[in-house]
Amino acid sequence: MAHKRKAPAEDPAAMGREWFDREYDGRTVYRRLWGYARRYKGIIFAGLLLGMLTGASWGPIFMMIRPMAEQLMPPAAVEAVAEARAEAEAPAPAAGAKGMQAQARKEVSKLTGSLASIERVLGRFGLELTNPDGTPKGSVLTVLLALFAGAVGLKMVTQYLNQYFLTKAGMKVVMDLRNEMFAHLQLQSLAFHGRSDVGKLMSRATGDPAIVQTIISSTMSDLCRAPFEVLTSVVFVCGYAVAYDMLGLLLITVVGYPLCMVPVVWLGRRIRRWTARMLEQSADVGSSFHENLTCIRVVKAYHTEGQETEKYRVANLRQYKMNMRAVRLSILVGPLTELVAILLAGVFLILCAWQGLTFVEIVPLLPPFLILYKPMKQIGRIQIALENGRAALQRIFSLLDVHEELADRPDALPLRGFADSIVFDHVDFAYPGREELTVRDADFAIRRGQMFAVVGSTGSGKSTLANLLARFYDVTGGHVLLDGRDIRDYRLADVRAAIGAVTQESILFNDTIAANIAYGTPGATHEQIVEAAKLANAHAFIMAHPEGYGRVVGEKGFVLSGGERQRVAIARAILRNPPILILDEATSALDTVTEQQVQAAIGNLMRNRTIFAIAHRLSTIRNADCILVLEHGEIKERGTHDELYVKGGIYRRLCDIQNREQSER
Secondary structure: OOOOOOOOOOOOOOOOOOOOOOOOOHHHHHHHHHHHHHHHHHHHHHHHHHHHHHHHOHHHHHHOHHHHHHHHOOHHHHHHHHHHHHHHOOOOHHHHHHHHHHHHHHHHHHHHOHHHHHHHHHHOOOOOOEOOOOOEOOOHHHHHHHHHHHHHHHHHHHHHHHHHHHHHHHHHHHHHHHHHHHHHHHHEOHHHHHHOOHHHHHHHHHOHHHHHHHHHHHHHHHHHHHHHHHHHHHHHHHHHHHHOOOOOHHHHHHHHHHHHHHHHHHHHHHHHHHHHHHHHHHHHHHHHHHHHHHOHHHHHHOOOHHHHHHHHHHHHHHHHHHHHHHHHHHHHHHHHHHHHHHHHHHHHHHHHHHHOOOHHHHHHHHHHHHHHHHHHHHHHHHHHHHHHHHHHHHHHHHHHOOOOEOOOOOOOEOOOOOOOEEEEEEEEEOOOOOOOOOEEEEEEEEEOOOEEEEEEOOOOOHHHHHHHHOOOOOOOEEEEEEOOEEHHHEOHHHHHHHEEEEOOOOOOOOOEHHHHHOOOOOOOOHHHHHHHHHHOOOHHHHHOOOOHHHOEOOHHHOOOOHHHHHHHHHHHHHHHOOOEEEEEOOOOOOOHHHHHHHHHHHHHHOOOOEEEEEOOOHHHHOOOOEEEEEEOOEEEEEEOHHHHHHHOOHHHHHHHHHHHHHHHO
8 A cells, every 4th residue: 555755844944934933822922012002002092992882883773773664664554563463462362352452552562662762862862752642743754864874974983083093003013013123133243144034034024014004903993893893783682682572583693693703713723824834935935036136137147037037936836825725714714604694694584484573673683683794704804813913923023032133241331432453362253053163263463553454265264354353243262352452342333433344345325426425424514525535536437427426326336337336335434534444355346547546545544544454456455564364264374565475375376376367368
């Protein structure tokens, strides 16, 4: 006999889950959500109260239906119905005509007695519908219609305000969640961002909160209104049944309608599970889209548009399948609830026919039963919405509960300038999740005003040293000292303010050139921006364009050449005017002429500044006070250009290779 192979365990990464995801129970996530919502508890409670009033407002509407129906029924018809019922219910032939007449009068009173309840309520406000002799006072039907219209109008107003207040609260909570998630992501270390997918983070921070808004604006509205609509309808039906001897209907109201909740309870847990997977797969699709547009140059260069389209199609298909599994369960709730309601309505009509009830007696019961259907469906959707919301909130709180930021020490000191030296004291470093050291026993000192350069092959640890100096990461072993103190003893904001950086990849924002140069230097004047651009030899190409400094550079500086982007980034660092400047392959994207211009600008910057430079082009660091040669994370050689070249070691070999390559061009 053939055996089915057991399916492999689901890989969290394959299911779209991130390394920091965790599980929370429903009570925990909704208690935390209330922590955000309580800031707006005034409008939330107002919305809830108005929702309750909306549900309860059906009461007076139901009460006026029978009196209006009686007013529309001719008096002769009322008496004929009463006499027929009295004759059918006559206790015995011996009662005679007088007994039948008394019974008929009783039935007429029962058919028209509902007007008395309305009149008693109006009497409290000094209003009367009948004269002392019992004759109508003016047009009773007109008064009833006016009251009916007023009750309906009041219900519409309370319903509008209910939805408005709760929608407003929901949007505010979503705004706060998005702001907090964005701020939280800004605080996380580069180690966190290196392990996380940008597209999935975007989906989590922008898409998932929309589900939370639905919980507050729609689900809470249904939660406060629908139960009161159900309660009002049930109470009216029960009271009406007791008052008019229709106790058989209580069986349907009290026992039958709760059966509508059975499908909801059965499907709720399954819906939450598939909703969580749907959100995870949606994040995968967003990640694929973001990655493709970010790397579009490579896609074009290698002509892989078709391959990327197929990759996105497959991811989109997986999302579609996940969505359909959740949808199939969600839409099943409606038909099952409707089936139960239809069966109950059929039983209701059979009972009415069996008891021989008239239209006037039945019509007040029709609106409550019809009204019951919608809130019962809404109550069913509440369970589904809460499960969907729990899945989204788990993803949101998983992100907010991960803490990979480089926090200040409780007794962190302010850093007021840079006075003496930077010391790497036997520094070791390994990236999170790796056992192998990227930097091993780095030991050197940079005096103020010196230029130190680091060279080596790719992966030797050059950029890592710069990252440790800027405190993008904390050392694994040893110390980075700034003016004799561990860099971790200072406030992180002060350390970053003292260090400017021009990275290997010149990242520009989709803004004007002036805004990109002024980034990180609030309050910079236009004259200061222009001066920084001149020092970076960027002013000429900026002014060559009609828009000048107001030119928008596009996504990541797309409209500028590589050399232009690099010079704008250098101008940004110059404007910030930090005492320590990190140049991570700062001239790698420049042509020979521009490189010479930038080197001249860097020479001017070296006055009263400390430069930490990383370069593949060894010609750019000939004048460095000290050159460190790294290999596999270790400093193998150190000295000036001339000293290292004479030694004939690794540095000379690198110089000879580059000289040979340049001569062959």
